[in-house]
Each structure stands twice: as structure tokens, then as C-alpha cells.
Amino acid sequence: ELSGDLERARGLIREVPDFPEPGVLFRDISPVLADPEAFRAVVYGMVRQVPEFDLVLGVEARGFLLGAAVAYACGTGVVGVRKPGKLPVVAHRVDYTLEYGTATLELPEDTVRPGQRVLVVDDVLATGGTVLAASELARRAGAQVVGVSVALELSALGGRERLTDLPLQVVFTA
Template identity: 45%
Template sequence: MIATKTVKDYIRTIVDFPHEGIMFRDVTTLFADPRGFRMAIDQMLHPYAGQRIDKVVGLEARGFIIGGAIAHQLGTGFVPIRKKGKLPGTTISQEYTLEYGEAIVEIHDDAITPGETVLVIDDLLATGGTAEAGIKLLERLGATIVGCAFIIDLPELGGREKLTQMGMEVHALCEFEGL
């Protein structure tokens, strides 16, 4: 009997990248496989079947790949949340803390109409800092966030707990232990 592959089976681990002690979970191998990629998109959509979603919001950068595919499947618009200085129009910004400093993300100030329902997408949930900053931007624009979906959750880093405490519904396709 042939074992059925899961999304987790398509993700490779690269040891000591980007520096020593990190186990980098590389989703490019998932994206490169048509069955794996389709499986991931379908499974990320499943919890939101039947819900009204006006826009899919992808967090830079791999969230753009997944979010674009999900928006296409839903027949909705896609909105990127990018690093500071990458969007050409008028933006609003949100600072957040990283383990090694601070960063800023931005969204176009007209990307969301107040009251629109949005789904937040990214590949990986670690500490939750980027997602938290994105949620704050969306809330400032008046969005109603139906949930946050990720391919990978690293539960030891506390991101899910942080987003849940913010009142967010969080879904992840798989978990990896460690950093």
C-alpha cells in the first residue's frame, strides 16, 4: 500500500540557515510540486468554506504566493502587506519587534474598504510579530478579519497564542517542533 503524502512531507528542513541553530522550514519544495501546492491551497481554504471573504491579504513575501492562489480560488481581490518602502502609493505603517530588532510593514491606505472581510495568509507562524502588525494595519483600515491561515506553525515560539489573544481564529496545516 502506498502511503499518502501530507503537506508536511513536501517541506524540507535546511539546518543552520540563515544562521547556526536554526532549522529553516523551506516551503519552496512544496510550491514546486503541483500536487503538494494544490493540496496546501485546498486545505488552507477548507476552514473558510461558505464564509464571505472580500479580500485575501498576504504577508511579505511567501504569503504573496499562497495568498494569490487562494484569492484566485475564492474569486476575490488580493492585498499585499509589504516591508517599508516597497509600495508605490500612499501607505499606513506599523512597527513590530523581531528577535534581533524592529521592522515596519505597510499597506496602501485605500486597499481595504471599512467593513470588508479579509483572510490573512502567510507561510509560517513563528513569534507572530509580522501577523500581529498586519492585523493592526487591517484593523486601522476597518477590516473584519475572518481568520489567519498558515502552512506551518512553530508552536514553541508562541505566535498562535499571541494571535488568539488578539481574538483571531488561527489555522495551520502542520507544526514543526524547535526553531
């Protein structure tokens, strides 16, 4: 059963048809983050049952906001995994396939250390390509990915299946 704050948070997820391409129903959690109680409820929901971790990897762009909040709430550091061309010094780069097209993610230098236990955070899990790419970046830096946490899982797109044995924490499912 959802708490009142979580119930309101779910109602604040905006559905935008045909963005960024015709046929895609885009889920925008920006209104959730703008609401103090909904924001807090979602952040705590994202860490309710995750394994112990030392560092959060948040994926651009809304994964930055949730990842920083998760890290601050849990007393860890946070690293922003970025779209290409934004970072001055790139430690690792991974190309991957998205629900709508292809994409690249980059990990900044001097952030993830070998042996660290990493939690990958994003707003939405769709095909899983994004969190798998972020996980691969962490592994290339010698870290161990202990889990993935997202606010919203789009279950029809099969992301959960692609994560296989990686522990997945989701707050909402659609």
C-alpha cells in the first residue's frame, strides 16, 4: 500500500505523448521533484531495500537530481554519468541502444575507485540500456555494481529482464 505522499507523487508523473519521437509516451518526473513531500517519499522509496553501497552513479539528466538526493540521504558520494561531449576528462565511454535511437555515456576521471560498491540511479527504467551502460562504466573503473534504483519502471519494455541478477529497486511501475 502506498503512503499518501507516494500516492500523490505517482499522480504527479506527467505523461507526454509522442516525445521525443512519434509513438513514444514520455514519462516526466519533473513535477514530482518540484513537490517537497513527493520528492522526499520517492527518494526514500528508492533506498528502502537496496544492498549496502559506497557511491551513487546518477545518469544525466534527472538521474543527477535523484542520485544526489539518494547519496545525500545515505551519506555517500555521487558521480554524474554524462552524455557525450560534456566532460573535460573522460575515464570511460560506452555506446548503447536506447528505446529511441543510440546513445553514449561517459564517466568522469578520478571519481569511481576500484573496489567501490556502486548503486546506479536513474528516473526511469525502460529498455534498461541506460542503466546497463552506466553499470558497465562503473565496472570498467574497477567498481562492483551492487544494485540499480529507479523511480519508475516501464515494465513492458523489458529492462528488468535485461538486468538479470542485478538487484533492482523501483518505486512505481507502469
